[in-house]
Amino acid sequence: MVYLDYNATTPLAPEVIEAITDTLKEAWGNPSSSYPAGLKAKNVISSAREQVANMVGASANDIFFTSGGTESNNWILLMAVQLFDFYDSAEDNNGHNKSSRVPHFITSNVEHDSVKLVLEHFKRKKIADATFVPVLHSTGAVDTDEVMAAITPNTVMISLMLANNETGVIQPVKEICNKVRNLKRCEGETKRIYLHTDAAQAIGKIGVDVRELGVDYLTVVGHKFYGPRIGAMCAVNPSKDTPVLPVLFGGGQERNFRPGTENTPMIAGLGKAAELVCKNLHRYQTHMEDVRDYLETQLKEKFGEGVCINGKFPASHRLPNTCNVSFTDQKLKGGEILRKAPSVQASVGAACHSQDRPSHILISCGVPESVAWKALRISVGRETTRQDIDQALQELESVFRES
Amino acid sequence: MVYLDYNATTPLAPEVIEAITDTLKEAWGNPSSSYPAGLKAKNVISSAREQVANMVGASANDIFFTSGGTESNNWILLMAVQLFDFYDSAEDNNGHNKSSRVPHFITSNVEHDSVKLVLEHFKRKKIADATFVPVLHSTGAVDTDEVMAAITPNTVMISLMLANNETGVIQPVKEICNKVRNLKRCEGETKRIYLHTDAAQAIGKIGVDVRELGVDYLTVVGHKFYGPRIGAMCAVNPSKDTPVLPVLFGGGQERNFRPGTENTPMIAGLGKAAELVCKNLHRYQTHMEDVRDYLETQLKEKFGEGVCINGKFPASHRLPNTCNVSFTDQKLKGGEILRKAPSVQASVGAACHSQDRPSHILISCGVPESVAWKALRISVGRETTRQDIDQALQELESVFRES
Numbered sequence: 001m002v003y004l005d006y007n008a009t010t011p012l013a014p015e016v017i018e019a020i021t022d023t024l025k026e027a028w029g030n031p032s033s034s035y036p037a038g039l040k041a042k043n044v045i046s047s048a049r050e051q052v053a054n055m056v057g058a059s060a061n062d063i064f065f066t067s068g069g070t071e072s073n074n075w076i077l078l079m080a081v082q083l084f085d086f087y088d089s090a091e092d093n094n095g096h097n098k099s100s101r102v103p104h105f106i107t108s109n110v111e112h113d114s115v116k117l118v119l120e121h122f123k124r125k126k127i128a129d130a131t132f133v134p135v136l137h138s139t140g141a142v143d144t145d146e147v148m149a150a151i152t153p154n155t156v157m158i159s160l161m162l163a164n165n166e167t168g169v170i171q172p173v174k175e176i177c178n179k180v181r182n183l184k185r186c187e188g189e190t191k192r193i194y195l196h197t198d199a200a201q202a203i204g205k206i207g208v209d210v211r212e213l214g215v216d217y218l219t220v221v222g223h224k225f226y227g228p229r230i231g232a233m234c235a236v237n238p239s240k241d242t243p244v245l246p247v248l249f250g251g252g253q254e255r256n257f258r259p260g261t262e263n264t265p266m267i268a269g270l271g272k273a274a275e276l277v278c279k280n281l282h283r284y285q286t287h288m289e290d291v292r293d294y295l296e297t298q299l300k301e302k303f304g305e306g307v308c309i310n311g312k313f314p315a316s317h318r319l320p321n322t323c324n325v326s327f328t329d330q331k332l333k334g335g336e337i338l339r340k341a342p343s344v345q346a347s348v349g350a351a352c353h354s355q356d357r358p359s360h361i362l363i364s365c366g367v368p369e370s371v372a373w374k375a376l377r378i379s380v381g382r383e384t385t386r387q388d389i390d391q392a393l394q395e396l397e398s399v400f401r402e403s
Numbered sequence: 404m405v406y407l408d409y410n411a412t413t414p415l416a417p418e419v420i421e422a423i424t425d426t427l428k429e430a431w432g433n434p435s436s437s438y439p440a441g442l443k444a445k446n447v448i449s450s451a452r453e454q455v456a457n458m459v460g461a462s463a464n465d466i467f468f469t470s471g472g473t474e475s476n477n478w479i480l481l482m483a484v485q486l487f488d489f490y491d492s493a494e495d496n497n498g499h500n501k502s503s504r505v506p507h508f509i510t511s512n513v514e515h516d517s518v519k520l521v522l523e524h525f526k527r528k529k530i531a532d533a534t535f536v537p538v539l540h541s542t543g544a545v546d547t548d549e550v551m552a553a554i555t556p557n558t559v560m561i562s563l564m565l566a567n568n569e570t571g572v573i574q575p576v577k578e579i580c581n582k583v584r585n586l587k588r589c590e591g592e593t594k595r596i597y598l599h600t601d602a603a604q605a606i607g608k609i610g611v612d613v614r615e616l617g618v619d620y621l622t623v624v625g626h627k628f629y630g631p632r633i634g635a636m637c638a639v640n641p642s643k644d645t646p647v648l649p650v651l652f653g654g655g656q657e658r659n660f661r662p663g664t665e666n667t668p669m670i671a672g673l674g675k676a677a678e679l680v681c682k683n684l685h686r687y688q689t690h691m692e693d694v695r696d697y698l699e700t701q702l703k704e705k706f707g708e709g710v711c712i713n714g715k716f717p718a719s720h721r722l723p724n725t726c727n728v729s730f731t732d733q734k735l736k737g738g739e740i741l742r743k744a745p746s747v748q749a750s751v752g753a754a755c756h757s758q759d760r761p762s763h764i765l766i767s768c769g770v771p772e773s774v775a776w777k778a779l780r781i782s783v784g785r786e787t788t789r790q791d792i793d794q795a796l797q798e799l800e801s802v803f804r805e806s
Contacts, residue, residue, distance in 0.1 A: 001439065001440075005438075005440075008435075008436050008441075009432065009664065010431075011431045012427055017424070017428060020427060020668075021420070021423075021424050021427070024415055024420050024423060024424075025415075028414045028415055029411075029412060029748075030408070030754040032411075032754040033408060033411050033412075033748070033750060033754045034741075034758055035741070035745065035749075036404065036745075036748065037404075037406060037408075038411075038748075038754070066470075067469075067633075067663060068663045068664060069663070069664075070651055070652075070653035070654065070662050070664075071470070071651060073653070074651045074652060074653070112653070112654070113652070113654050113655070113662070117652035121652050223664060228427075228666070228668070229666035229667065229668070229669070248473055248474060248477045248517075249473075249477060249516070249517065249520035249521045249523075250476070250477070250515070250517035250521075251473065251515070251516050251517065251753070251754075251756075252516070252755050259473050259516070259755075260470060260471045260472070260474060260517075261412065261471060261472075261473075261754075261755075262632065263471075263632035263633065263669070264632065265631070266666070266669065338438070342438065342439070345432075345436070345438040345441075347436060350654070351433040351435040351441070351664075352435045352653075352654030352655050352656065353654075355437055
């Protein structure tokens with residue numbers, strides 16, 4: 001078996017498993033308790049918070065642990081709606097008509113469902129309006145000017161993934177943040193436009209630094225970088241530069257912003273996974289890029305014009321581990337290829353989407369539907385070898401020979 | 404060191420640690436992926452869902468995994484608000500004035516903060532109204548008739564904890580469910596009143612069965628019964644008898660009701676912890692009751708009229724493991740006693756509350772403030788021995804001698 005779906009999830013690093021199991025056994029106390037069993041757990045959490053913060057260039061105070069990326073994204077978007085309410089109530093006193101105003105979001109048309117479906121829900125419920133700026137067919141990325149042009153007086157947040165999960169294309173988050181920071185807001189407009197990036201697929205593959213990017217909020221997802229199935233919400237300098245509001249209410253954990261008894265073992269694991277990224281990112285990145293490039297060279301060598309690498313645009317940067325390839329001169333669709341090659345564990349797109357329809361992400365990037373049907377997403381990991389690639393390609397060749 | 408705060412959290416059972424570590428290593432695939440690594444994880448989750456369902460007399464379909472009790476409680480209450488909206492929009496067509504109606508909740512005045520603070524937030528934001536029915540000073544429990552009398556035309560949910568975390572008093576959930584089921588609703592009233600019980604403290608200590616109780620929704624919290632720091636939301640016969648609506652949006656996991664890539668290892672651990680409860684509840688219960696009763700006998704023997712057992716009412720049932728005791732003829736407050744007896748790991752109340760003020764739960768139960776100040780919550784576990792109790796009492800006696 002060859003696992004080539006590291007964008008769907010990664011195995012846990014051995015050091016992460018060790019951190020989790022040690023914590024399961026040794027630091028099971030309630031972190032809110034003031035006796036030794038509690039303090040031990042509290043210390044574990046503090047260290048992990050530092051480690052996660054270091055990984056994304058943030059301070060420990062900026063990190064709030066969550067159950068995962070879906071919760072982080074939902075939280076940040078719901079928070080932005082509430083921030084608009086605050087702003088809007090203030091405006092209301094000046095005689096503006098409150099009821100006619102709803103907050104406005106800007107995002108792309110290639111976001112993960114935990115952003116896309118939240119904003120669609122907001123639209124349906126008339127909680128907020130949202131503009132889904134399409135990515136360019138020439139870059140797979142949004143155009144910075146188009147994003148800026150989508151800003152309205154009610155725009156409260158721009159939410160853009162840092163790297164796409166299917167094509168690996170890196171979005172111009174930094175450029176957009178720069179432009180938005182320099183924007184002058186007029187009277188009757190939201191005073192600030194908050195910037196959010198879902199860094200789920202980027203962390204552990206490319207350098208991610210909240211201050212360099214210029215974002216206010218960032219989503220961290222453990223299981224995409226050899227960590228556990230929890231996540232974090234990063235708010236840069238919270239309650240000072242970046243407001244934070246809770247959407248859950250309870251026992252006061254995470255400084256009252258995200259209550260619930262802390263999942264200490266998983267938090268310890270997330271910290272360890274972050275530490276590994278801090279230490280070894282360059283090595284991981286170089287290795288994955290080498291193996292992915294080898295894969296693409298071999299694909300071209302074996303299939304020539306019969307393969308098309310989707311999402312590889314001269315003007316865009318891509319994640320070092322992701323190869324989205326369509327076998328254009330084969331009859332088989334992506335899902336069929338995978339069913340006939342059971343030892344190749346890859347996908348046709350996001351794991352949470354059906355494997356039996358063409359990816360809407362590819363179609364949004366301008367890939368023709370007939371080509372999108374024939375696509376596989378192959379994503380390599382820290383331990384993937386050239387031999388793994390050779391084995392997978394042999395298996396695919398044999399599938400095509402027999403079909 | 405003696406750990407006597409099993410109501411704050413429990414260590415993980417060795418079998419649970421094993422289930423988690425095995426899953427960390429062996430079933431790390433994305434449960435939504437259709438290749439072997441994904442299917443393995445999916446199977447782990449299915450088994451755990453069965454185990455959790457068995458523990459509370461539910462069907463596997465009734466179980467939705469969450470990040471913990473706080474999320475489950477918040478979800479259920481938010482869902483009830485949305486259910487009222489549905490109902491209310493329908494009524495609206497009949498000419499009723501929609502805007503003047505908000506949903507109404509009934510709860511007790513001794514709930515956990517993850518119910519109490521949610522309902523207070525709803526009230527503050529005018530999202531819903533709530534009646535906090537006070538527990539009787541003679542029972543520590545709500546009076547069934549008082550709960551029924553609090554019902555209004557807009558009542559959408561009654562949410563009552565099954566057992567109190569500080570006194571261990573068991574609430575008459577079953578009786579209330581029975582009465583509510585027999586209630587005829589008139590035109591202009593909510594058609595149904597949904598019943599929710601937060602069973603965080605009851606599971607693993609007493610038998611808990613959703614059908615016997617008659618509830619619609621039940622909250623499960625792993626770390627209170629030697630399981631991991633996640634939980635579940637149980638909805639009895641969902642989408643048929645009991646409506647379920649999502650509050651998070653994303654990748655479609657948990658049948659679209661609770662998205663986010665599943666925390667497979669923790670889910671496996673929750674399943675194992677549930678299996679242990681199913682198998683051994685009687686033994687756990689008998690053992691804990693024996694040790695707790697021994698503790699209370701010894702307290703009376705050593706301190707005579709100088710101790711008062713809070714929450715022990717002739718007319719109420721109590722959890723078998725909980726002893727809330729005030730040292731009435733000592734000068735020291737609860738928090739001071741604990742600081743002077745560092746080898747006794749107990750608490751003065753809920754872990755997430757300050758240990759330096761009298762418990763509002765005790766005061767709500769009619770305990771005078773001066774007595775509440777002097778209270779300790781001592782909660783025993785599956786492995787607590789009479790020797791542990793002797794050691795803790797010796798330590799306390801020595802603290803009192805020196806003060």
